[in-house]
Amino acid sequence: MSDQTFDVIVVGGGNAAFCAALSAHEQGVKVLVLERAPKAQRGGNSAYTGGGFRMVHDGVATVKTVVPDLSEGEIANTDFGEYTAEQYLDDLGRVTQWYCDPDLAEAVVRGSTETVQWLHGKGVRFVPRFGRYAFKHEGKFKFFGGTVVEAAGGGRGLVQAEYTAAEKRGVQIRYNAQAVALLRGRGGVQGVRVVADGVEEEIRAKAVVLASGGFEANREWRARYLGPGWDMAKVRGTRYNTGDGIRMALDIGAQAYGQWSGCHSVSWERYAPDFGELDRPITASRNGYPFSIMVNAEGRRFVDEGADFRNYTYAKYGRVVLEQPGSFAWHVFDSQVEHLLHEEYRSKGTTKVQANTLEELVAKMEDVHPGRFLETVREYNAAITRDVPFNPNVKDGRCTQGLAIDKSNWANAIEKPPFAAYAVTCGITFTFGGLKIDTTTHVLDIADAALPGLYAAGELVGGLFYFNYPGSSGLMAGSVFGRIAGREAASHALSLKV
Numbered sequence: 001m002s003d004q005t006f007d008v009i010v011v012g013g014g015n016a017a018f019c020a021a022l023s024a025h026e027q028g029v030k031v032l033v034l035e036r037a038p039k040a041q042r043g044g045n046s047a048y049t050g051g052g053f054r055m056v057h058d059g060v061a062t063v064k065t066v067v068p069d070l071s072e073g074e075i076a077n078t079d080f081g082e083y084t085a086e087q088y089l090d091d092l093g094r095v096t097q098w099y100c101d102p103d104l105a106e107a108v109v110r111g112s113t114e115t116v117q118w119l120h121g122k123g124v125r126f127v128p129r130f131g132r133y134a135f136k137h138e139g140k141f142k143f144f145g146g147t148v149v150e151a152a153g154g155g156r157g158l159v160q161a162e163y164t165a166a167e168k169r170g171v172q173i174r175y176n177a178q179a180v181a182l183l184r185g186r187g188g189v190q191g192v193r194v195v196a197d198g199v200e201e202e203i204r205a206k207a208v209v210l211a212s213g214g215f216e217a218n219r220e221w222r223a224r225y226l227g228p229g230w231d232m233a234k235v236r237g238t239r240y241n242t243g244d245g246i247r248m249a250l251d252i253g254a255q256a257y258g259q260w261s262g263c264h265s266v267s268w269e270r271y272a273p274d275f276g277e278l279d280r281p282i283t284a285s286r287n288g289y290p291f292s293i294m295v296n297a298e299g300r301r302f303v304d305e306g307a308d309f310r311n312y313t314y315a316k317y318g319r320v321v322l323e324q325p326g327s328f329a330w331h332v333f334d335s336q337v338e339h340l341l342h343e344e345y346r347s348k349g350t351t352k353v354q355a356n357t358l359e360e361l362v363a364k365m366e367d368v369h370p371g372r373f374l375e376t377v378r379e380y381n382a383a384i385t386r387d388v389p390f391n392p393n394v395k396d397g398r399c400t401q402g403l404a405i406d407k408s409n410w411a412n413a414i415e416k417p418p419f420a421a422y423a424v425t426c427g428i429t430f431t432f433g434g435l436k437i438d439t440t441t442h443v444l445d446i447a448d449a450a451l452p453g454l455y456a457a458g459e460l461v462g463g464l465f466y467f468n469y470p471g472s473s474g475l476m477a478g479s480v481f482g483r484i485a486g487r488e489a490a491s492h493a494l495s496l497k498v
């Protein structure tokens with residue numbers, strides 16, 4: 001047994017964990033963070049993110065509270081719009097088909113702006129999210145979809161700032177430390193069993209916060225809970241999120257909650273490695289599909305590529321790709337829209353084919369039926385409402401009419417060479433099912449009663465996301481609940497001291 005005891009142990013080393021650790025530390029308690037990964041791979045999926053935060057804002061006034069060095073030029077050339085609490089709640093409800101737990105949603109939304117400001121106060125730098133969430137149109141950036149800021153340096157920058165803030169405050173961090181079980185005493189959860197560098201030990205504390213991510217990196221659980229075929233998906237992020245925190249809590253009677261058969265998954269480079277690469281976090285993303293047609297092995301379109309802005313569809317279209325024959329697809333563009341594609345389409349390791357005719361293109365597109373592909377493009381081109389102008393910043397209503405699967409927006413003809421096609425498969429980001437918590441982040445048992453001394457935040461919380469996900473709400477939810485969890489765990493620990 002370890003000779004050290006702590007007030008609060010935080011299991012996990014990503015964004016939710018560090019929000020919990022920093023917040024617990026504010027209460028003057030002794031905090032230990034257990035990170036399963038080695039130091040070089042610390043930070044969980046949070047380190048792989050683009051660092052985007054979806055928060056309630058009223059435009060430039062809110063943005064300036066977290067980006068104080070916003071320049072006059074940026075202000076003059078940018079329309080940040082506004083994003084109200086009602087819009088945020090509506091987005092969460094709409095994309096989750098209204099399954100989203102209303103109390104948890106309300107807590108995230110109402111706490112969002114203040115929590116980003118709190119993180120800024122801890123030393124996290126933010127910048128406007130130009131590029132991914134705003135296209136330049138007629139000389140001005142216009143934001144769409146509610147996400148206006150990201151951590152400087154993306155996910156790596158965020159995690160680096162959080163570790164630095166914690167280290168500066170004396171929070172202890174142990175790497176290569178895998179929590180495997182929760183310890184219980186009369187007062188509830190009182191520590192964890194850990195395997196650190198291959199040796200098992202028990203570490204005591206007065207409260208435990210679980211922030212160890214979902215089970216997306218667990219091939220067996222994916223097949224078991226998400227369904228057949230999911231064992232074959234590529235993992236976009238860390239290899240260390242195998243559902244340990246969820247299992248440990250279920251083992252002591254916690255309630256399983258949310259959509260265990262659901263996950264966030266996207267179009268991802270077809271031949272990407274099995275797990276994410278920390279130094280190349282988003283190069284395998286393929287997010288330009290709203291301007292493409294997506295075709296499968298049969299040469300057919302299978303989804304409305306322009307149903308909504310990318311950040312309201314990308315998280316559910318990975319599943320659609322997984323369900324295609326052979327679990328792959330191609331994004332096809334012509335030269336009129338290629339300039340709208342981000343860096344990721346030009347990165348090393350991209351499976352791209354290019355040609356001056358569609359016949360030559362499809363001959364290069366591995367495993368695609370050529371005749372049906374040419375027929376698909378002909379029919380698609382003929383169905384476009386060409387009198388509606390194209391505008392990537394709004395849902396422009398430039399659609400097709402009369403196809404079996406129409407495209408609702410951004411329907412540009414595939415007619416101007418050179419043509420390009422990119423091969424994709426399904427990349428899983430994180431899982432939706434997890435533990436049930438209340439709005440103070442207590443982990444609940446099957447009778448909805450709090451398990452004393454046990455708190456949870458981040459990806460392993462169930463009930464927020466179902467079927468789909470509004471982009472950039474993962475970091476936000478983890479931050480809001482992580483901050484609450486740290487405060488609650490610390491005050492529980494302090495209450496046991498008197």
Ligand SMILES: Cc1cc2nc3c(=O)[nH]c(=O)nc-3n(C[C@H](O)[C@H](O)[C@H](O)COP(=O)(O)OP(=O)(O)OC[C@H]3O[C@@H](n4cnc5c(N)ncnc54)[C@H](O)[C@@H]3O)c2cc1C
Pocket residue numbers: 011012013014015016017034035036037042043044045046047048049050051052053054177178179180211212213214236237238240241242243244245281282429430457458459460471472473474475476478
């Ligand atoms: C490529 C990519 C891009 C993304 N982009 C965005 C974005 O821009 N905005 C956004 O909001 N979300 C984004 N997400 C989703 C986002 O990553 C998550 O919602 C968020 O980071 C989850 O944070 P977390 O702290 O719960 O989990 P993680 O950051 O995954 O942290 C989990 C931690 O637990 C550790 N761990 C696991 N098991 C154990 C154990 N037994 N003992 C000890 N430690 C353990 C892991 O090593 C890890 O450090 C993205 C995800 C990916 C993969």
